Amino acid sequence: MLRAVDQGPCVVVCSTCRVSADAREDDEGRRGGALLADALRRAQEGDPALAEVGVEEMPCLFACQRHCVVQIRAPGRIGYVLGDFAPDGDAARAILDYAALHAASEHGQVPYRQWPAGVKGHFITRTPPEGFVVA
Template identity: 25%
Template sequence: MEAQHTMFVCTTCASVWEDGKRIGESGGEKLFQQLQREHQNWELKGSFAIAPVKCMSACNRSCTISFAFPGKSTYLFGDLSSELSEQEVAGVFECASKYYAHTEGLLPWAQRSEPLKKGILAKIPAPVVTAVEEAEMSVTA
């Protein structure tokens, strides 16, 4: 099976908690549902999955999403509204398209669309895989 690009969306972001239990629908769930609906109309829907994640450990910067693919840098964005405007949703998918198109997944600030120009939490470099490790992985696959 070929690896897919993935947009992860934290579904516990902007939760309301009472006595250790989450109350109602979180902001992250709302954001995931909104992005998931629009994902169905996106030209890259077959190549770029959208997946929920229970926690991305950026609670003080919610709501969060990330873009990931083996061999590319992973980006983590925060401070997103749980209810993006139509233009902001289009901006998220535009930025994801740029990530998809770049061989290393680079997203320079000036090339990012709104709302992902602000709120960058991390750019994690792709792991370096040696030729020996790559050969071992292909044998076990």
């Protein structure tokens, strides 16, 4: 059931997420999460600086009231779940830019003024790193 992945900074994409609030799949039968994962990987190909953030897919992150949901995580840092993205290059770039800032931060808290515009309004929840809670 579980598959080991690299323990470094990562964006985990819900591969079974809907394309939008109104549609489950695109015209070709692809789910939004799969499309977003592809867009994330294409964004990495266009900017080697983003290659240090892993992209993994996982079926269902249990945020089914939302669409195109991702988890941003890195060792020893607060994690975040974000959603309601369009499965496109603009969203992918904003997610990866935020994930890189998150990975470079001491505890996973990126000052709001540094957030890419494309992630603002997309945060659903934050999760403490293993063995910690936020004081």
